[in-house]
Amino acid sequence: GAVVSQHPSWVICKSGTSVKIECRSLDFQATTMFWYRQFPKQSLMLMATSNEGSKATYEQGVEKDKFLINHASLTLSTLTVTSAHPEDSSFYICSARDRKSSGANVLTFGAGSRLTVL
């Protein structure tokens, strides 16, 4: 079945530094990838939608200059948290939609990346 690899699974960084999280579709091409954020004991909140070769669409309240999303190929999307601060500490999860079944309604999720900013 479809597999999405997300890396790193854990990252700790100092305040003010930038962190990049990768999301790869291993056995399919993803036309669309979604980035979610999950605070402890809370639900997943959609941050942005990225389509290959175009700019990401951000949800209201999400700073696009802080959370840089790049979807340069059909198998890779990256989320860069720039100038990270402790309040950016969270669990970030990506999901992808298979290009071959673009009309389908099933998304495959990565295992998530836990970011801790000191």
Added chain:
Amino acid sequence: AQSVTQLGSHVSVSEGALVLLRCNYSSSVPPYLFWYVQYPNQGLQLLLKYTSAATLVKGINGFEAEFKKSETSFHLTKPSAHMSDAAEYFCAVMGDTGRRALTFGSGTRLQVQP
């Protein structure tokens, strides 16, 4: 906008007992509905999905859900709980237009007592 509401942030059952996790949706058109399970520090695993083909949907691990339009509900059930079912469960809805992202409910943590 489409949304789902999960009633009960915590549900505790005994091993072998019936599991019932509640989800109600708000949608002006027939929605696509999903149940996902999340284990600690992991991503989401799809349990089952409703796409209008059948109102009773069977999923993995013995779970099933019934779509009831009259009640705008999509409750998740399992006849007999197992210790390994302890996890966080999310109900989600997807629109059929636009970006077609998933919107999640607030989640229900299932505890299974021995």
